[in-house]
Amino acid sequence: MWNVYNTWDWKDNTKESIINFANQLKFRPDIVERTIGLYDSIYQLMKAEVKQTFYGGSMINQVYINPDEARLSIDIDSVIREEIQNKRDLLDVLVNLRETMLSDKSLIPITIKDLEIGIGEILSDTKRQALHPQVLFLKRILPTFFVGTPLPDYLSRIGLSSKDPSVARYLINLKKEFGFLPRIYELRIEIRFSKEGISYPFHKQQIFPYFKQVLTPIKYLECDIEQVASVAQGKLEFLELVNEEETINITNTICDLRILYLYNLDIEIPLSIRNKIKRIKEQCKADFSKYWFYQLISTKYSFDGILSKIFQINKAKKSRKEV
Amino acid sequence: MDIINTTTKIKIIETLLQNKKSLGISSIANHAKISVSEIWRQISVLIDYGLIIEENRGPMGRYKKYKININNPLVNIVKELFDQYEKIRKFIHLKPLDACSQFLKKYYITGAYAIKEASWDIFYSDGMMVAVDPKEYEKAKLLKNCYINRWNFILLKKPIEKCDYFYDEDERVFKATFEQAIADSIGSYQLDPNNIEILYFLLVENLDWIKLRELLELQWGDIALKRLYYLFSIARILGGQLYPADIFRPKTYTKGEDPVYTQDAKKSCFRILLCNGIAQEQAW
Numbered sequence: 362m363w364n365v366y367n368t369w370d371w372k373d374n375t376k377e378s379i380i381n382f383a384n385q386l387k388f389r390p391d392i393v394e395r396t397i398g399l400y401d402s403i404y405q406l407m408k409a410e411v412k413q414t415f416y417g418g419s420m421i422n423q424v425y426i427n428p429d430e431a432r433l434s435i436d437i438d439s440v441i442r443e444e445i446q447n448k449r450d451l452l453d454v455l456v457n458l459r460e461t462m463l464s465d466k467s468l469i470p471i472t473i474k475d476l477e478i479g480i481g482e483i484l485s486d487t488k489r490q491a492l493h494p495q496v497l498f499l500k501r502i503l504p505t506f507f508v509g510t511p512l513p514d515y516l517s518r519i520g521l522s523s524k525d526p527s528v529a530r531y532l533i534n535l536k537k538e539f540g541f542l543p544r545i546y547e548l549r550i551e552i553r554f555s556k557e558g559i560s561y562p563f564h565k566q567q568i569f570p571y572f573k574q575v576l577t578p579i580k581y582l583e584c585d586i587e588q589v590a591s592v593a594q595g596k597l598e599f600l601e602l603v604n605e606e607e608t609i610n611i612t613n614t615i616c617d618l619r620i621l622y623l624y625n626l627d628i629e630i631p632l633s634i635r636n637k638i639k640r641i642k643e644q645c646k647a648d649f650s651k652y653w654f655y656q657l658i659s660t661k662y663s664f665d666g667i668l669s670k671i672f673q674i675n676k677a678k679k680s681r682k683e684v
Numbered sequence: 685m686d687i688i689n690t691t692t693k694i695k696i697i698e699t700l701l702q703n704k705k706s707l708g709i710s711s712i713a714n715h716a717k718i719s720v721s722e723i724w725r726q727i728s729v730l731i732d733y734g735l736i737i738e739e740n741r742g743p744m745g746r747y748k749k750y751k752i753n754i755n756n757p758l759v760n761i762v763k764e765l766f767d768q769y770e771k772i773r774k775f776i777h778l779k780p781l782d783a784c785s786q787f788l789k790k791y792y793i794t795g796a797y798a799i800k801e802a803s804w805d806i807f808y809s810d811g812m813m814v815a816v817d818p819k820e821y822e823k824a825k826l827l828k829n830c831y832i833n834r835w836n837f838i839l840l841k842k843p844i845e846k847c848d849y850f851y852d853e854d855e856r857v858f859k860a861t862f863e864q865a866i867a868d869s870i871g872s873y874q875l876d877p878n879n880i881e882i883l884y885f886l887l888v889e890n891l892d893w894i895k896l897r898e899l900l901e902l903q904w905g906d907i908a909l910k911r912l913y914y915l916f917s918i919a920r921i922l923g924g925q926l927y928p929a930d931i932f933r934p935k936t937y938t939k940g941e942d943p944v945y946t947q948d949a950k951k952s953c954f955r956i957l958l959c960n961g962i963a964q965e966q967a968w
Contacts, residue, residue, distance in 0.1 A: 452918055452950060453946070455921045456917045456918060456921065459917055460917075463930075463933075470930035476926040477927065477931070478926065479920065482920070484920065484925055485922055487923035490923075519926060
């Protein structure tokens, strides 16, 4: 199998070892794989020659919340602190990052029929790129055993049909070499920027992967992370603006807002947000038990439990202030 | 310069230079296709300057013959002028491609112009890049300078033996293959930035990448490889995720090198990938 990870021991990235980790954790192996890919991709992004602060769900859950009770957020969000006019300004940063990744062997180019596929490469997420002018949507192409699209399907999606003799030959040879056909998983990355630069309060912090009790990287990451109070404030602002139909996003945000009481933050939840949550509480509850990414958190908390604790803390603060 | 200020005087000199023996007035008039009286009227100035020598042949000097005075320093200058004029006259009214084929032997048409038709004239090229062997470079320079107001010849002085070109039966000129034309355009980018238009062809056609790499490496070296590598790296990031960047990876790659090219390549790449729907229009 291709090894594009700089943060994990190559021996750990075999089908058997991932199944073994999954068994120890009593989790699906694809989630273990996503975790490995996420942690390594944060490291790859840190190589970009630009000052960035990491934020968002995956950082909150890997940094500020006990790994046993994390919500499994498997995408990367960062903001660029420097002034960036538009996405084009970031092209050279990406070209240089690509070059560094090639030298570090975290990007493996493979050639099929005169065309090239970059395993481990970070590319523009073309379908989503037009969603926002000040968010650079990227994806990292990761080789996997369990999660993602089977390689033949992936190749055919990008224009290399396995009906083509040279593509078919390549796949046969690859199966002989690896003993199986890998899958391709596209990990989502969003980089926010602005003309003035984005200055979320940040500090340097070590990041541990999810399932750190079992998964031990060979390189521990330390990067600039948004400070916890700023994260909470951002999450509340998001709740204020988000459409009520986006129940998954709302449930995610509420899970992450546990930092309000975990860190005893002096932040009040506005009435409008409380009312919004109350209105769609039942729908959020349904999501909470349904998806794999709530699997860890739901072993320790119920959705109602989290909500009441957030509201309770909030009430206490309010009454303290009134006194 | 009253020695060559009229067509008649030029024709007298031309006739006498072409005919090595002495000629009488009527013979000169015959050759030059000008009336005898006009020759009579104007030949005296040339005699005064010593460009032409009179030879008395008949009794009482009535019948005279004339010949060029090769010892007069002005003659050499005028002769050189005629020689050059003679060379130019042969092609000056020809179309540029015909001029190349008739005037040059070791050459081939390359760059964006060589690919223009194959790409359905989609891109614009206001010049014609001609690769010329060093032995014929001076001749090609003359051609370029004569066409300067009508046609933009861009000359590439390079040994052409190892270049990849063919004889185009339709246009009757030597033309570079697509790969060679692209290699020349990218290698000589600073000579004619207009040739960046060739990137269009590069990004939409499936070419013989191995041959292209060999040509770039052999003829233009690392700088050209870096340019193509950079282009394909951008194209991949922008959404053309099958472009073969790695095959053009140079031995050494310094970040931020060649800023003028990278700026132009980025612009072209955006334009091409956007109009082909590879990158999304609103996005970038």
